[in-house]
Structure formats: C-alpha cells, structure tokens
Amino acid sequence: MRAYWELAVSGYRRYATYRGATLAGAFTNSVFGLMRGYVLLAIVAGRPRVGGYDAADTLTYVWLVQGLLMVAYLWGWNDLALRIISGDVVVDLGRPVDLQGAWLAADLGRAAYHTIFRGLPPVMLAELLFRLDLPTDPLLWLAFAVSVALAAVVSFSARFLVNLCAFWLLDYRGILSMSSLIGTFLSGSVVPLPFLPGGVRAVVEVLPFSAMLQLPIDVLLGKHRGLDLAGALLFQLTWALALLGLGRLVLAAGVRRLVVQGG
C-alpha cells in the first residue's frame, strides 16, 4: 500500500516541476471558460431552463468544466503507449507492484496536482468576477469530492485501455486522437449533455465519458439528490471497475503477444 502512495506522490511531483506550463494551462483554461460562457449563456438567455439548467447553472458548468478538465484529461496522454512502443514496458512488468495499479497511483497524483494548480485558479477567478452558483452544503461538497475522485479513475482506466492498442499498432497516434475526439464531445466539455436532444442525451449519459466530467459537475450543481445521488456515484464506480477489469484483460493479451513476438 505504501508503494502506491509513493507512486502517487512521485506522480504529483513530476508535474509540479512544470510550473510555467501549468500557469500557461490555467490561463488558457480561463480564456476558454470565458468564451464558452458567452456562447452557452446565449442559449439560456430569456428562458427559464434548458435541459434542467438555468443561467446560473450554465455559467457554473462552463467554469467547472475548465476546472476539472485535467481530471478528465481527454487529450494528449500517451505515456503508456510510448513505453510499450519502446519496449520499456517490460521493465515495468518486472516490478513487484501491479502495473495497472502503479500507473493509476501515479495518475491520481498528477490529477491532484493539476486540479489544485491548474483547475482551481480559473474557478476562483470566475467566482470573483461572475459569482458562480456554488453550494454551501458541506455534504454536497463531500459527495462532489468522491465523484471527482471516481471521475479520475474512470478517466484513467479509459486512457489506459486505449493506450494498450500500442501493443498491436505501431501507429497508435491515430487511435488515440480519435478516442480523444469522441471523448471530448461525449464527456460534455463542448456542450453540456443536458442540452442534447432527449433521445441522444439518454444514450450518451449511459456511456462512461459522462462519468468523467458531466457527472461530478451535476453533483455539485445539485442535480442529483438522495437516492439519485447514490445511483450516480454507483454509476461511476461501475464504469471504473468495468474499464479497469477490461484493461487488465487487454494488458494480459498484449503481454502474451509481446512474449510470443519477442518484442
């Protein structure tokens, strides 16, 4: 257990060295929050609610998206794929810690760093400038924290799974960017999923992508209450476990292939 904590800390530290890049990222996130805010608010302007969102919800949603973007981490993670291509993954497999567990721990450390230093500043800025609709109920905040942690695990397990394609494809970049694209839209980062037409929305909300971003935001906005809240968290947990499990199976298949092929 101790080993995983150490891995998480080192994951955190590794990204903590990129102070300039994190600052730049926080700036970029803030700018996008600003822009998206204007556009999406135009939809709710002059009408009580759209998809259950009023103007205050929409504005808060936009900024929470920017705040949690690095938890969902939809773009650009190819560390595992690189290690598979270079063959270094064999070294990882030889270590006494579980490979998937190790990567998960490190990624959670990273998510913690990014959430605090890249995600929090835009949200605080928005709270100062625009007065967001954030709740005061401490239990709701606790539920939100749990939901964010689960979202991070779901996000990791999906990325882990997709990166494993490098065992079969030398040219993995195409698959990665394709999945990033799909994930970007289906996670609710472009348009809130409640804005989608009824039938489409129902389908999209069953997919794991909604668990990465939309769901924790909806929890904080108070869209899930009581049993419904428990159901939402359970939904995240289920997808997390399912994707982690699938990842282990695919990893085993990939390792078998590696051994057979000789790397």
Place this chain on the structure above:
Amino acid sequence: MSTIEVAGLRRTFRVRRATVTAVDGIDFTVEAGEMVGYIGPNGAGKSTTIKMLTGILVPTSGRIRVAGLEPARRRTELARRIGVVFGNRSLLWWDLPLRQSFDLLRHLYRVPAPEHRRRLAELADVLELGPLFDRPVRQLSLGQRMRGELTAALLHAPELLFLDEPTVGLDIVSRARVREFLLRLNRERGVTVLLTTHDLADIERLCPRMLIIDHGRVLYDGGTAEIAARFGGTRTLVVDLAESRPPLQLTGASVVRTDGPRQWIRFRPADATAAQLVAAVSEQAPLVDLAIEEPDIEEVVRRIYTGELTEAG
C-alpha cells in the same frame, strides 16, 4: 583579403545573474587555402567561436569578417559561401532517402542541375556513397551519415568549410576516410578548412597550423609540428605502487608527477617500450596496478600553463 579575420572578439553570456565570458578577446587570421585546427578542452569557447563565424551568434564586441562579410549582418549572403558540418546536428532529412536530401539542398542553394549532378557524382565517388543513395538517413550508421553530411555541406561548392567535431563517435576506419577526404579537398580544391576537434590525432594528420583555445583565449597559434615535436609519440605510464615512494629513477623515461602511491611516467616508444618500463618499475617497487595514457588536449593545455610551451605570438 584574408578569408577569416578576427580581432578582439568577445562573447559573454548571462547565466542566472552571473556573466560568463565564453570568448575573451580572440585575434587570428586565416588565409585562403589554409587548413587550421581549432582545438581546446570542453567549454573552452570553440563552439561559440564557430557560431559567431557562421552567423548563428552575434558577438558581444570585436571585429569579425568571414569571406569579407560580417557574419551577423550578412548571414544569408555568407551562407552561400560557407559549408558547415556539425558533429551532433544533421544537415540531412531524417526520414528521406539520402538522394532526396541532396536534391532538396540543391533547391535551397539554387545550384543549377548539371553542376549539381557533376559535383554530386564526384563527391559520391570519393566518399563511396553509391549504395547509400536510396537509404533513409535514419538507417545509416554514424560513419555513413558523416560522409553524407560532408557531401551535403559541399554540394554548393563553398570556399570555406567549418567542421565542428566531425569525427566524434566514428570508428577508426571511418575517421581515416574522413581525414583522407579532407586532405584531398584542401589540396586539390583549395577549400579553406577550419576544424574544431577534441582529438589531437585529427589535427596532427590534417592541419599544419593549430590554434589552441582555453577559457576563451588563444593560448597558442602556430605550427602543429612544434607541438607534435614536444608531444608526438610521448605516452604516459601511470603506475599505482603498493606504497608511496619518491619519484622512481628510470632510463629512457621520466616521472612527471606523483600523487601518493601513484606516479606518472612519461616516455617515448623510441626510447623504451611499455613492457620494459613495467619490468623496470616492478624491480624497484611492488606494483599494484597500471594504465597507459595517450597525449590529449587537456595535457597540452596543462603543459602550456605550466610554462613548457610558449604562448601565442
């Protein structure tokens, strides 16, 4: 007009609030057709000088003229008249067959097709590039790549060639080939060559004149022969005795340095073989370990500092 004129050349860098002087008042002139070695320990200022001569870096102060042009101001004009080979950066396109790299360079330097064909054929012949033409650069060995780099640098028939550590990492055979080629280039085509290297042997074989630079200053500017006479063929036997002793007395060799039980013994192979020396040493004192050192530039610089050689005239 000399091909290279450098006077009072200085270059300082600001590194975290401190000012580092990489080049500290260098003067020298190189005439057309010369082949000059520019040699010094790591961090001496060699690469910085080359960067200023080729227009990459702007000098802090001083006068510098290459082919009559001021490199910093007339970079693109100068670029047509010089060729540069970097030891650790490639002039070629990594993913493309060698042939295509040469073709792209033809377009970049606006070399007319017939001229390009002729020159490429000559260079390919001398450097034996034939079988390599259709291989992507990433598939070439270091020695093969270096031959490609030399061709790339010379396709536009520059009058002056800068070589920045060109033989780094090459095996003995490749190194010899490159040296051969450079000698011919200088003798038959009259291309002026400025060669920076860490390797004394390169200079001894190629350059009648050498400049030694250390801490941004010229320590020596003169014939290679004089230096070779002092060092040429001297080797150093480093012995670890069982205990500290006063410097050993040996025929045909002299102890130049001691440090506790370790002694540095300099000798010429003409006067004594290493084997004889080892035997002579063990007669006088029990021997624990030994090694043989060949002369290198750090040794030369150290001996200049200790006054064994005169400074630049």
Place this chain on the structure above:
Amino acid sequence: MADPLAALETYAHLAAASIRSRAQYRLSFALDFVGTFVSALTDFVAILVLFSHLPVLGGWTLPEVSLLYGVAGISFALTDMLVGHLDGFGELIRTGTFDVLLVRPHGSLFQVVASELAIRRLGKLSQAAAVLLYAVANAPVAWSAPKVALLLLTLGTGTAIYAGIWVAGAAIAFWTTEIREVANAFTYGGSYLASYPINLFGVWLRRFLAFVVPAAFVAYYPCVVILGKPDPVAGLPWLGLLAPVVALATLAAGRLVWQLGVRHYRSTGS
C-alpha cells in the same frame, strides 16, 4: 526573399518532401484526416445543438451562423495546413537544430514554414467547406459576382490573419518553451470565437477581437458585409472591407515578433 517565384519553387520542393516523409506513416495519415474531419464535425454539432433550442443566436439564423463557421473554418484549416506545425518548433530550439537553419541562405521563418505542409488537415477543410456550401445555399444573400469575389477574398484574408497570429504565438518559443501554450488561447481560441457572431460577447472581448487579436475580421465583419446585416456592435457595417488591411498588418506583426525572437536567439545563444 528577392525573387518570389524562386521562393515559391523552393517552398514547393520542401513542402513536397514533408508530404513524402509523412506518407510513410499511412495509418496515421488516414486517421488524422478522418480525425480532423470528425473534430470539426463535433464543433458544428455543438452549433446545431445551440440552434435546436433557439431560432436565432444573437440575431443570426442557422444559415447565417453557418456562413461564419464555414468561412472561419476554412481559413483556420488553411492556416493550420500552412503553419500549424509551428506549434512544435520549440523542439528545434531545444535540440539546437535551429542552428542548421541559420547556416542556410534563407530566412528562418521561411524555412520553418516550408518544412511542412499538413495536407491531413484537409479533413477539417472539407467539413468546413460542406458547412459553407450549406450556408451559401440557404443564407439570405443575392449572390452576385462581387459578393462571390468578396467571399473568396475573405477566405484569403482570414487565412492571413490567423497565420499572423499563429506565427506571433509560436515565436514565444524563442524566449520560453514552457509557457508557449499560452499562444493556444489565441490561436485555437481565436478560431472558436470567429465562428460566432461577436455581439454575443462582452464589450471588452469584442474590442479585443477587433483591435488586438483581430479574429473578428476573419469572418464576422466580412460576413456582415456579405449578408448586408446591420452591425449592432459599432454601427459600422462596412468594416469588413478593411479585412485586407488588417490581414497585411497582422502578417507584418507576426513576422516582426518572429524577427525579434530570432534576434533574441542570436544574441543570447541557448
């Protein structure tokens, strides 16, 4: 560049070489092409979702916003094809490969730009073109020869404006590679904003888009002219005709920032 035709020829050879180089990685190319198409599609789907709730967005109908989107999208795709790779040129600085460019008889910006022509971005271009065709067919415009000419010109000036912004943003790498990402806020951000009528945005943002990072001249102002709409922002519906001037100014500014960057590089070494 003394001789523009010769420069174009050199550019063509270098760009062709980059295409040949990339063509070796066929699967990546195919997926990139499809990927940029799908990515562009999701951007447009977002607009469709908006319009599923509203008949009019800031006074603009769906065909009219599609015109904005199509123009901005094509311009952005063209710019991305021509100079998109500048985002990664910080790598050249880090590895010292930039020096190789400085010993060649051409300007460094020319060489970096010519080093790649990303035809995989045609994916985005085709998606935006499809939207533009829809817009042209459905927008309330009497398409005369001058209007068509203006539309085509706008694609050119839009590309030039984006290119100027992109070059300026990329040049940050001469000073620092770490915070270079800030430029994305302006390039990709500018692209996002140009697809919407700017009267949606707050006053300060509108002014910023007109005068500082002139993304408003990529599509909005010229489309106001083409569509013959009133300009609720400043009451200057002919402002779009200044797009060529803005384009030249932006290109010049971008080039200037680059030159300052090169001067910095050559004065401080790396």
